[in-house]
Amino acid sequence: MKKFFVLWSSQAVSQFGSAVVGFALAWYLTRETGSATVLATAMLVAMLPQIILGPFIGPFIDRWNRKKIMIFADLAVMALTMLLVLLFYTNTIQIWHIYVVMAGRGIGGAFQYPAMAASVPMIVPEKHLSRANGLNMTLQGLINIVGPPAGAFLMEAFPMQGVLSVDIITAVIAVVCLLLLGIPQPPRTTLVARPDYFGELAQGFRYIWSWRGLTILLFLAAMINFFFNPLFSLLPIFVTDYLGADVLKFGWLGTAFGAGMITGGILLGIWGGFKRRILTSFTGITIASISMLGFGFTTESLYIMGVALIFLTGAGIAIANAPIGAVIQAVVARDIQGRVWSVMGSITGMMTPLGLLIAGPVADAVGIRFIFFFSGGAILLLLLVAFFSRDLMNIENQKAAEKPGDASPPSLTKRVK
Numbered sequence: 001m002k003k004f005f006v007l008w009s010s011q012a013v014s015q016f017g018s019a020v021v022g023f024a025l026a027w028y029l030t031r032e033t034g035s036a037t038v039l040a041t042a043m044l045v046a047m048l049p050q051i052i053l054g055p056f057i058g059p060f061i062d063r064w065n066r067k068k069i070m071i072f073a074d075l076a077v078m079a080l081t082m083l084l085v086l087l088f089y090t091n092t093i094q095i096w097h098i099y100v101v102m103a104g105r106g107i108g109g110a111f112q113y114p115a116m117a118a119s120v121p122m123i124v125p126e127k128h129l130s131r132a133n134g135l136n137m138t139l140q141g142l143i144n145i146v147g148p149p150a151g152a153f154l155m156e157a158f159p160m161q162g163v164l165s166v167d168i169i170t171a172v173i174a175v176v177c178l179l180l181l182g183i184p185q186p187p188r189t190t191l192v193a194r195p196d197y198f199g200e201l202a203q204g205f206r207y208i209w210s211w212r213g214l215t216i217l218l219f220l221a222a223m224i225n226f227f228f229n230p231l232f233s234l235l236p237i238f239v240t241d242y243l244g245a246d247v248l249k250f251g252w253l254g255t256a257f258g259a260g261m262i263t264g265g266i267l268l269g270i271w272g273g274f275k276r277r278i279l280t281s282f283t284g285i286t287i288a289s290i291s292m293l294g295f296g297f298t299t300e301s302l303y304i305m306g307v308a309l310i311f312l313t314g315a316g317i318a319i320a321n322a323p324i325g326a327v328i329q330a331v332v333a334r335d336i337q338g339r340v341w342s343v344m345g346s347i348t349g350m351m352t353p354l355g356l357l358i359a360g361p362v363a364d365a366v367g368i369r370f371i372f373f374f375s376g377g378a379i380l381l382l383l384l385v386a387f388f389s390r391d392l393m394n395i396e397n398q399k400a401a402e403k404p405g406d407a408s409p410p411s412l413t414k415r416v417k
Contacts, residue, residue: 003123003181004132010177011116012139014074017170018105019147021081022046024155024163025098038095045099047349049106050113054346057110059200061338066115066122067183071175073112078171080104081164088161114341119183121329121337129329130277133322134268141261141314144254186334204339213395214332216386218344221324223382224285225351227375228317230359231292232257233352238368244300256307260314267315268322276396277323277330284319285383287312293376296369331395 029039061069080101087093124132154163208214239250264284273280291312298306332340363371386392 001124001128001132003183004120004128004135006177006181007116007119007123007183008132008135008139010070010174010181011136012142013170013177014174015139015143016147016150017167017174018077019143020151020154021105021164021167023148023151024160025102027151027155028160029095029098033095042099042102044353046102046106047353049103050110051346051349053107053110054114054342054349055204055339056201056342058114058204058339058342059197061111061114061118061342062200062204062335065185066119066338067178067181069111069115070119071178073108073115074171074174074178077105077108077112078168080108081167081171085161085164085168088159088164093160110342110345113345114338117325117329117341118186118334118337121334122184122186123181126330128272129326130273130280130323131269133325133329134265134273134318136265136325137318137322138262138265138269141258141263141265141318144258144261148254186337188335200339204336204343207333207336208340208343212391213389214328214340216389216392217324217327217395218347220382220386220392221321221344222347222351224317224320224379225348226355227379228288228292229352230355231372231375233356234359234363234368234371237363238298238372241368242299243303243306249303252307253310256311257314260311260316261318262314263311264315264318265322268319273319273323277327278393278396281320281323281327282383282387284316284321284323285379286316288316288320289376289379289383291316291376292372293380296372296376327396 025042026039029035029042033039084093084097084101087097120132121129151163154166208218235253236250239245239247239253243249268280274283291309295306295309295313298309328340328344329337359371359375
């Protein structure tokens with residue numbers, strides 16, 4: 001696990017810098033334009049590269065050296081931040097400059113995340129994959145809590161170019177950590193000879209869609225994003241309608257969610273989860289779903305209950321997501337994981353704007369409480385149906401093809417050794 005902690009540390013400083021930049025740019029756009037459309041456009045251009053380019057980037061993750069991909073992605077993002085620093089310093093910054101840079105940073109993330117996820121099983125023993133992913137959930141919770149106030153503090157103390165320079169410093173630290181880390185490349189096991197780019201792209205899709213258990217798992221992850229993520233985006237509306245429009249209450253709800261993710265990640269890091277990872281994930285999804293459904297009943301007099309339920313939601317999501325990642329890292333052939341993670345990132349990323357597109361008008365029509373009730377109930381129902389899927393529940397009894405030349409997914413009869 002020593003190598004993993006080096007990788008984890010590099011991602012910790014890198015994500016902290018990204019969180020500071022994300023907060024600073026969002027606040028700058030809000031302060032300078034006061035336009036929700038401008039802010040929404042900025043968020044959209046940051047997300048679209050992952051959604052659109054993700055599946056097409058996957059073959060490169062499996063072809064190229066994953067450590068070098070992470071290093072060059074960090075360096076590219078750092079170069080874009082340096083461009084912003086120069087534009088702010090010379091007072092020539094325009095809104096479209098920020099759009100372009102955020103899109104570029106999104107492209108860097110589309111390379112960096114699947115390369116990192118596909119590298120974890122190369123340096124972490126299979127029995128510790130859930131713990132490693134649990135610690136990644138802890139990191140996300142920490143960033144959610146620390147990033148915004150750190151960004152706010154820095155914006156009060158420094159001009160924008162000074163705030164953005166934090167991302168440059170953290171990128172340098174992340175690259176140094178990666179340079180010191182040895183990450184082996186996976187052996188080519190799914191093909192005898194390397195095909196052209198489009199052959200590998202097609203193989204990745206065939207691998208996923210012909211393996212029912214993996215397809216169902218990706219669908220489940222996508223549905224979690226579809227139903228859950230809009231709830232957090234619409235939380236300010238809930239606070240305005242039912243909690244007296246108190247910004248401090250909104251802030252404490254965000255803190256409670258981050259604390260829950262930290263707690264769930266630490267718990268999973270220590271415990272490791274059930275022997276069957278999919279059951280650990282189902283447990284986390286159940287906790288999160290019931291908590292979000294219950295949060296719909298929150299009122300001003302029941303605010304403490306709401307904080308507790310949001311905390312449990314964060315913990316449940318951490319406990320749910322980490323084993324899903326561990327399952328993919330354990331059962332999918334290592335030399336095809338870049339393609340699998342890229343497709344998963346694209347599909348799950350697409351669910352957030354799609355969910356908002358539907359949830360927003362519905363909330364306006366029938367009330368925000370209904371969205372919490374419906375989303376929590378829908379996930380519970382989906383979970384019940386998934387529980388009776390033999391392909392999904394037995395996915396861990398499968399191993400990805402290890403014999404050269406076999407590009408097909410495993411059958412249910414192939415057991416883990």
